[in-house]
Amino acid sequence: MIAIDYSNANYPVRANFAETHNRFWERLASPGAWFTGAQKVAIAKEIRQSHDCDLCQRRKEALSPYQVEGEHQTASSELSDVIVEVVHRIVTDSARITKNWFDGVMSQGLKPEEYVEILGTIVHTFAVDEFCRGLGIPLNELPEPKAGEPTRYLPENASYDGGAWVPLLPNFIEEGPEADIWNGYGANVIRALGLAPDEVRSLMDLFNSHYITNDSIVGDWTICPHGGLSRIEMEVVATRVSSHNDCFY
Numbered sequence: 001m002i003a004i005d006y007s008n009a010n011y012p013v014r015a016n017f018a019e020t021h022n023r024f025w026e027r028l029a030s031p032g033a034w035f036t037g038a039q040k041v042a043i044a045k046e047i048r049q050s051h052d053c054d055l056c057q058r059r060k061e062a063l064s065p066y067q068v069e070g071e072h073q074t075a076s077s078e079l080s081d082v083i084v085e086v087v088h089r090i091v092t093d094s095a096r097i098t099k100n101w102f103d104g105v106m107s108q109g110l111k112p113e114e115y116v117e118i119l120g121t122i123v124h125t126f127a128v129d130e131f132c133r134g135l136g137i138p139l140n141e142l143p144e145p146k147a148g149e150p151t152r153y154l155p156e157n158a159s160y161d162g163g164a165w166v167p168l169l170p171n172f173i174e175e176g177p178e179a180d181i182w183n184g185y186g187a188n189v190i191r192a193l194g195l196a197p198d199e200v201r202s203l204m205d206l207f208n209s210h211y212i213t214n215d216s217i218v219g220d221w222t223i224c225p226h227g228g229l230s231r232i233e234m235e236v237v238a239t240r241v242s243s244h245n246d247c248f249y
Contacts, residue, residue, distance in 0.1 A: 033196050053072050053092070169194035
């Protein structure tokens with residue numbers, strides 16, 4: 001696997017970014033809970049392909065995406081049509097995803113836990129890719145998939161009690177296999193990936209270098225977590241980017 005290295009980027013880059021991105025690339029290439037390494041890398045390829053998909057563009061420009069029919073331009077034959085649809089819709093038009101759409105992809109055979117692993121793969125790959133776009137450098141070469149079968153691990157304490165479309169883990173987890181995935185309270189935006197615990201672990205790893213540690217979210221807002229922007233400055237940037245991306249949070 002070619003190591004990610006930002007030492008020759010257009011701007012100075014903290015070493016922990018490359019370290020974190022390399023760790024995620026390793027996870028991306030490895031079998032997950034529900035998908036093989038080859039399928040996960042194929043999902044990453046679809047994430048990139050969706051930006052050039054004619055169907056996605058026409059849906060994005062339409063008053064309602066549900067008025068536009070057609071076939072996605074795909075990057076790989078590794079994935080089913082329903083997985084390609086999920087990847088392309090989440091990447092290009094997530095703000096207009098509805099419960100009816102979600103129920104529709106579930107009726108085509110996709111399971112909630114598979115949906116969550118796809119979502120985690122999208123979130124993390126997209127974060128690494130957007131980091132490169134922000135620096136004005138080429139996207140990192142995707143890793144070569146590793147052999148092996150998915151673990152098919154499903155946490156026992158996930159339930160629909162959280163009111164979400166997918167089962168969630170409890171806000172507080174004091175013991176058991178998932179006790180490590182968040183320190184103290186788990187916010188909903190993090191719990192959304194709890195049905196695939198390793199996706200939360202990847203999120204927390206990226207979170208720590210791109211943002212702050214989970215246990216520092218409530219704290220002194222004047223602190224500069226990484227010696228650069230203060231917490232307040234970081235939140236200004238985050239709010240503007242979230243607004244631009246139509247994030248309902």
